[in-house]
Amino acid sequence: QKEVEQDPGPLSVPEGAIVSLNCTYSNSAFQYFMWYRQYSRKGPELLMYTYSSGNKEDGRFTAQVDKSSKYISLFIRDSQPSDSATYLCAMRGGSGSARQLTFGSGTQLTVLP
């Protein structure tokens, strides 16, 4: 079993739709949770990070973490064609090799105009 599971998609939605992206994980030591956006043939770009459980909102993006269920989500409101990319969840523990991230496999999203 992978430490982090993410549905690879592909996911296609019409412009303006609400998008829900999810990851599950098995390592209870993870405390920091990130979402990255990666355009084709480019490096990942950090969208949001959250510490422990809770919600965090930034513009059209909302990140949710439920540590009791080991489940994290990223919601994109009013999705735009420019949001079309691969979205990677990533997480890490809180001490020791704290900087090392474990990534999900990524979900490929296409927002259709």
Place this chain on the structure above:
Amino acid sequence: GAVVSQHPSWVICKSGTSVKIECRSLDFQATTMFWYRQFPKQSLMLMATSNEGSKATYEQGVEKDKFLINHASLTLSTLTVTSAHPEDSSFYICSASRLRDFNEQFFGPGTRLTVL
């Protein structure tokens, strides 16, 4: 701020040759740099972690003699793929983090390596 560059962006080489990839933090000092490998439609797999002035820490299964990492300064790390073979063809991405900033890694644009 927090820009990371990689050079070259793509490289094609013959089997058996060595290829060097550079990763630079352009506007900050990177105490730690990470090297990842990404196959098509797959996630990033951490290869090694390097701290400035010390030896890199390699992940299990990554050959340290094949993937030589040097982090000689606070703004530059290099990955050399020695005696490259077609199975080494992949997308190599570096990231860098700042001193005492555990929460964010800044990623470079990646280097696509094709070994013929």
